Amino acid sequence: MKKAQFLTPVVTAFDAEGNLDQQANRDIYDFLIRGGVDGLVVLGSTGEFFSMKDAQKRELINLVVSHVNHRTKVYIGTACMTVEDTIDLSNYAIDAGADGVMIVSPYYFALSDESIEYYYDQVIGAIQGDVYLYNFPARTVHDLTPEITLNLLRKHKNIKGYKDTVTEMGHTRKLIQTVQSEFSDFIIYSGFDEYFVHNVLSGGNGCIGGLSNLYPEVFSEWVNAIHTHDLGKAATIQRIVDKMMELYEIGTPFIPVLKKAMVLREIGLQEFCNKTFIQLDQGQTESIHNILQEIDELIANHHIFR
Template sequence: MKKAKFLTPVITAFDAEGNLDVQANKNVYDYLIDSGIDGLVVMGSTGEFYAMSIEQRKELIDLVVPYVNKRTKTIIGTGCMTIEDTIELSNYAIGVGADAVIVVSPYYFGLTDANLDFYYGEIAKAVKGNIYLYNFPDRTGYDLSPEFTLNLLRKHGNIVGYKDTVSEMGHTRKLIKTVQNEFPGFEVFSGFDENFVHNILVGGSGCISALSNLYPEIFVNWVKSVNNKNIAKIAEIQNCVDKMSELYEISQCFIPILKKAMMFKGLDIKDYCKTPFLQADEKQTNAIKELMEEVDHIIS
């Protein structure tokens, strides 16, 4: 069994005008690093990369990489709609000192394996660092299949990992079983918090999921419990995370909900998001408070 890891796809803190809130972002990074989380994934879906210009994404790279300063692993989301932009942003991140980049494939049109092989192949050949694939079929409209992934790994040694944001663990299990004999060091992470333990049990590396922004200490403890094979503690935390996952159900646009919850947790940030996301309304705010009270009761 691989050593378990939990990485946080970090929220991006903005001001009311949609500019980066530099100090608030630093507050979040310190909070996560001090809690002992295994790494930060910056400008993933939770980080609202899709609503940021290339220039603002570079601005955030220039903020996070030197500030984190290798205190934990830093992976930068660099997927764009074109190969050229993805390569430019990826090499910018690697050049500043990021540990790796994670690339979601283009969305809107469905793409064939031939399209995807060309897209990722050109990127892998041009990017001067390690790359993680980001599979999110609900958003891209298609799947990076286990067979496609294996073929890609055989051709490009700098593709080192994969985030599988699917609720069906059967897909992740098949991916792991398909690639692990030839590429035992290839990291496969689940994209849903509650699938963390199942991922490890089938040979994966852990999870990259958003609730660790809010309660990183719980997820750090979960990792320790898995690595120490403490079954009772694993089950206890699973119960807590299952309840915590109800946060996603408060709104289809969960990022403003998560930011509001982080404010209630005591972080010095605001809950501004890129438009068209709206801040949590009164009903949603009350639901957040009630859920956090229930979670805190379970923890205590």
């Protein structure tokens, strides 16, 4: 079994005017590092990269790299809508000291397999550092298939891993089976928290899941349970995470729900988001509060931190 990991796709803290809340972002990084996660993914989907100006992205890259200062791994989402902008931002992040960049393919148009491979060929060949592919078909309206991935791996030695944000674990399993006989060190993460154990048992490396913004200590304990072969504890935490997954059902998109939950847990940010996201109503807030209470009770009753 491979070494399991759980990384956090970190939320981005803003102030009321839409500027970066630098201190709140530092506090979040510290909270996650204390919680024991295996790395931070900044400017991913949960980090609202799609609504940020280039100058803000660069400001946040400088902030996270300097503040984390090698205490854990830092990966930066650098996808832009053009090849040139993606290359520029990726190399900026690498030069700033990021451990790698994560790139989702251009969204809006459904691209052919040939177009997806062509896009990544242009981008990856010009990036001076490690690259992680990011597949999110629900947002890009096309699939970065296992076959495309294998083709890319055969051409680009700086591709190190892949995040598969899909609802069907069978897609991730096929990816593992397709590439890892030839590229045994290729890292494959699931994008939904609940698939962590399934991913690892199938030969993957773990998960990059948004709920770890809320309870990083639970997810690091889950990783430890796998490493110590404590399947009873892993199963207990699976049930706790299954309860956490109910938070995804409260609102679409999920980011305002996650930020509200972090505020309720007093993690140290305000709930300001992309201005296109509507504020949660009282009923949604009460639902979040109730689920958090149930999660806290499950954690306390099962004594997972003994």
